[in-house]
Amino acid sequence: MEKSEIISDCKVVIIGGSAGSLNALMQILPELRPLKDFSIVIVLHRKNTDDQTLEDLLSLKANVEVKPVEDKVPLLPGFIYVAPSNYHLLFEKENILALDTSEKINYSRPSIDVSFESAAEIYGTSLVGILLSGSNTDGTEGLKAIKAHGGTVVVQNPLAADMPFMPNNAILYAEPDFILNNHEILKLIISINS
Amino acid sequence: MIEDIELETLINDVYEYYGFDFGSYSRASLKRRVNRIFHLDGFTHFHEFLSRVRYDPEYYKRMVDEITVNVTEMFRDPAFYRVLRNEILPLLGTKPFIRLWHAGCSTGEEVYSMAIMLKEAGLLHKSIIYATDINATVLETAKKGIFPLRMMKEYSENYRDAGGLEDFSSYYIANYGIAKFNEELGEKMVFSQHNLVSDTSFNEFDMILCRNVLIYFDNDLQKRVINLFDESLAVLGFLALGTKETIKYSISPTKYKQFEKEKIWRKVK
Ligand SMILES: C[S@@+](CC[C@H](N)C(=O)[O-])C[C@H]1O[C@@H](n2cnc3c(N)ncnc32)[C@H](O)[C@@H]1O
Numbered sequence: 492m493e494k495s496e497i498i499s500d501c502k503v504v505i506i507g508g509s510a511g512s513l514n515a516l517m518q519i520l521p522e523l524r525p526l527k528d529f530s531i532v533i534v535l536h537r538k539n540t541d542d543q544t545l546e547d548l549l550s551l552k553a554n555v556e557v558k559p560v561e562d563k564v565p566l567l568p569g570f571i572y573v574a575p576s577n578y579h580l581l582f583e584k585e586n587i588l589a590l591d592t593s594e595k596i597n598y599s600r601p602s603i604d605v606s607f608e609s610a611a612e613i614y615g616t617s618l619v620g621i622l623l624s625g626s627n628t629d630g631t632e633g634l635k636a637i638k639a640h641g642g643t644v645v646v647q648n649p650l651a652a653d654m655p656f657m658p659n660n661a662i663l664y665a666e667p668d669f670i671l672n673n674h675e676i677l678k679l680i681i682s683i684n685s
Numbered sequence: 686m687i688e689d690i691e692l693e694t695l696i697n698d699v700y701e702y703y704g705f706d707f708g709s710y711s712r713a714s715l716k717r718r719v720n721r722i723f724h725l726d727g728f729t730h731f732h733e734f735l736s737r738v739r740y741d742p743e744y745y746k747r748m749v750d751e752i753t754v755n756v757t758e759m760f761r762d763p764a765f766y767r768v769l770r771n772e773i774l775p776l777l778g779t780k781p782f783i784r785l786w787h788a789g790c791s792t793g794e795e796v797y798s799m800a801i802m803l804k805e806a807g808l809l810h811k812s813i814i815y816a817t818d819i820n821a822t823v824l825e826t827a828k829k830g831i832f833p834l835r836m837m838k839e840y841s842e843n844y845r846d847a848g849g850l851e852d853f854s855s856y857y858i859a860n861y862g863i864a865k866f867n868e869e870l871g872e873k874m875v876f877s878q879h880n881l882v883s884d885t886s887f888n889e890f891d892m893i894l895c896r897n898v899l900i901y902f903d904n905d906l907q908k909r910v911i912n913l914f915d916e917s918l919a920v921l922g923f924l925a926l927g928t929k930e931t932i933k934y935s936i937s938p939t940k941y942k943q944f945e946k947e948k949i950w951r952k953v954k
Pocket of ligand 1: 592753754755756757758761788789790791792795817818819820823879880881882895896897898901927
């Protein structure tokens with residue numbers, strides 16, 4: 492199935508990544524335009540003890556405001572949210588974020604699959620899932636769930652990824668709608684809801 | 686994934702048959718947990734699962750044990766324990782007797798962490814630590830003070846990051862994959878079952894710790910539980926929550942003063 496180039500009625504863009512994904516984000520985030528009626532949620536594999544450094548770095552680089560994530564904060568359009576270390580990030584109805592300390596999934600907490608699956612249930616066709624570089628299989632199941640709920644599935648071009656394993660795995664099993672380089676991912680995000 | 690309506694049916698049935706109210710638990714997490722046990726135990730139809738829960742109290746107990754998230758660590762968030770060691774314990778130490786409550790203590794790693802801190806501050810002998818959870822199975826583990834040996838490397842790093850100066854391995858005896866913590870640490874602990882949804886206050890405390898429990902509750906239940914803690918806390922006592930939890934929406938800000946950046950509040954009136 493081919494999706495039309497322009498995505499409309501999007502409420503959330505959720506981006507997952509592991510090793511090497513920060514490089515991609517450092518290219519994409521500084522070039523963003525104000526988000527038109529949607530939020531960006533970023534779920535990266537990170538050290539348990541990294542309490543604030545990733546948020547600080549992303550805030551510094553992104554030209555869209557990064558809002559701190561705490562339990563049950565509202566997910567507001569126009570902002571970026573980052574899954575905190577050592578918690579899984581979940582989505583509740585009525586645009587609320589929730590946290591969970593349950594077992595690691597794919598050796599990871601936060602796990603990309605967990606957040607993608609949860610977002611897929613709540614946002615259905617209004618969700619865009621983007622999976623970036625990494626050397627682990629996390630994210631593929633999540634993208635399958637996004638697809639099954641009618642959302643849009645984007646995978647970073649493995650040739651553009653520092654660690655191609657994770658995008659390759661997703662391409663094999665999750666039938667992405669788009670396989671894109673970093674600047675194409677940026678263009679896609681900018682075009683959303685316009 | 687199970688359907689929303691199936692989850693609501695389960696919540697209603699559990700309330701009707703067992704009087705336990707999961708109605709105020711956060712749905713996103715609860716749904717994942719119910720889905721997990723449903724598949725783990727090999728069910729294919731939700732009605733089979735439902736009738737098993739209804740008519741088999743043993744299975745109901747297993748389900749409750751499995752849907753509560755019991756993951757815990759020793760010295761999780763070392764920065765929190767550093768503030769505890771450097772700022773809070775010296776203040777508590779001025780009291781003739783210290784009463785602490787760990788609500789939602791799970792398998793007890795946090796309670797043992799606290800006992801180690803109290804011991805190093807020279808306060809353990811005059812402390813009593815109540816530790817409660819809704820899940821009877823985890824309390825049994827907690828009482829034993831036995832934790833997996835493979836976790837000790839991480840815990841001793843956490844301990845050091847929390848400002849610990851002793852040899853961490855002097856606190857336990859290693860044996861066949863387990864670490865049994867010194868009995869002296871457990872002597873001041875009292876474990877019992879307590880349900881934050883329905884049970885009342887049972888004592889007055891100088892410090893209450895309830896970390897990573899409120900995240901499983903909706904805003905209304907969080908408010909009720911914070912008020913239960915408020916009733917159970919002495920003036921000038923401390924309340925500690927998980928790093929991503931807050932009392933901000935639950936209680937008048939004039940009553941509590943936050944300690945630095947940590948999720949520790951002091952009851953000022
Ligand atoms: C994630 S653990 C937190 C353990 C520890 N405090 C920590 O932060 O590492 C959450 C605990 O809350 C308990 N719990 C859930 N609902 C409860 C309730 N209604 N009353 C008391 N405890 C509850 C669970 O059984 C579980 O052991």
